[in-house]
Amino acid sequence: MNHTGTIRAGVVGAGVFGSHHARTLALAGGVALAGLNDEDRGRAEALAASGAAGSPRVFTRLEDLLDAVDAVVVATPAPTHAAIAAAALRRGVHTLVEKPLATTLPEADLLIGLAEENDRVLQVGHQESFVARALGLPEHGPPRRFRAIRHAVHCGRGTEVSVVMDLMIHDLHLAVMLAGVEPDEADAAEVACEVRAASEGRPDRVEACFTLGDTRCKLSASRVEARPIRRLELAYAQQKLDVDLARREVSRAVGAAAGREAARDADSSGLADPLSRGAAAFLRAIRGEGPPGVSGREGRAALRLALQVERAAEVAA
Known part of the structure; x- marks a missing residue:
C-alpha cells in the first residue's frame, strides 16, 4: 500500500535513541510527528516540551498512539521490540524497529509475516x-x-x-x-x-x-x-x-x-547522518518509492x- 499525503509518525521510547529518531522525523519533509509514548511518561513529556522534536502529543497508552499514526519507530529496550512492533503491524502501522529486530527467531518470523499480511513496511534500524x-x-x-x-x-x-x-x-x-x-x-x-x-x-x-x-x-x-x-x-x-x-x-x-x-x-x-538516511529510506518505502533501507529478512539474518x-x-x- 503506497501512502499519499502527510505521514503521521510516532515514536515509542523517549530515551537517547528515541529522542534522535523523534528529532529526525520532526525535520523530515512530508511528515508530522504526531505522538510519543514511553513507559516513563515524564521522559516523553520532557522530550515533547523541549521543542527539539516539534510539539508532538504524549500518549499514555501505546494503543492510542498506534491508532493516531501511519508509521512508528520502536526505540525501546531490545526485549520489548517484538511485542510493540507486532502491535503496530497488526493495526496497519508501518514500523521501523531499532536493532535488534527481535530477540528470538520466532518473534522475527512473526513480524515479517505480519508486515507481509498487512502490506506494511517493516524496516530494521541497522544504521x-x-x-x-x-x-x-x-x-x-x-x-x-x-x-x-x-x-x-x-x-x-x-x-x-x-x-x-x-x-x-x-x-x-x-x-x-x-x-x-x-x-x-x-x-x-x-x-x-x-x-x-x-x-x-x-x-x-x-x-x-x-x-x-x-x-x-x-x-x-x-x-x-x-x-x-x-x-x-x-x-x-x-x-x-x-x-x-x-x-x-x-x-x-x-x-x-x-x-x-x-x-x-x-x-x-x-556523508549525511545515517539515522537521517535510514528515516528517508523508511519514508520512501511507505510512499512506494523504494524498498526498506534494511528489510525484516536482513534484520532476521543478523539476529x-x-x-x-x-x-x-x-x-x-
Whole structure:
C-alpha cells in the first residue's frame, strides 16, 4: 500500500535513541510527528516540551498512539521490540524497529509475516549499513577476510541483552551484507568464541570467529573499554581496506603495500547522518518509492548470527 499525503509518525521510547529518531522525523519533509509514548511518561513529556522534536502529543497508552499514526519507530529496550512492533503491524502501522529486530527467531518470523499480511513496511534500524553503502564498500565484492572491532565505553544502556545483541549485531549485519550472502541463507559455520568479560551473567566483551559464505570473519565487541573504536578491516585478493566507521573514512593498501599503513583513500566527512538516511529510506518505502533501507529478512539474518554467536559464547564461558 503506497501512502499519499502527510505521514503521521510516532515514536515509542523517549530515551537517547528515541529522542534522535523523534528529532529526525520532526525535520523530515512530508511528515508530522504526531505522538510519543514511553513507559516513563515524564521522559516523553520532557522530550515533547523541549521543542527539539516539534510539539508532538504524549500518549499514555501505546494503543492510542498506534491508532493516531501511519508509521512508528520502536526505540525501546531490545526485549520489548517484538511485542510493540507486532502491535503496530497488526493495526496497519508501518514500523521501523531499532536493532535488534527481535530477540528470538520466532518473534522475527512473526513480524515479517505480519508486515507481509498487512502490506506494511517493516524496516530494521541497522544504521551502519548506510555508512557502508555511502563509502562504496559493497562495490568491492565479498572480502576474503572481514574483521570488525566495535568497542564502547560503558554507558549503562543496552545491558538487558548481551554485548553480542547490543553491539556486535551491527557488524554481523555488515558481514552478511558485504559477504554477499542472501539473508535467508546466512549461516555462520565453525563458530568459535572467547568471552573476556561478563557481568550479571551477560557477556560484556566477546571475540567471535566464523565463516560466512566464502568470507572468514573475526569480530570483537565490548562495552567496557576505556575508549570507543568502530573499525572494519576488509581483505581482498588485490587490496586491503581499513574503514574507520566513526570518522567515516576509508584507507586502502594495494598489492605489495597491503598490510602497511595506507594513505587516506576516501574522506566521507560529507556523508549525511545515517539515522537521517535510514528515516528517508523508511519514508520512501511507505510512499512506494523504494524498498526498506534494511528489510525484516536482513534484520532476521543478523539476529540468527547473533544467536549462533551467543550459543558459542555460552559454551566458551
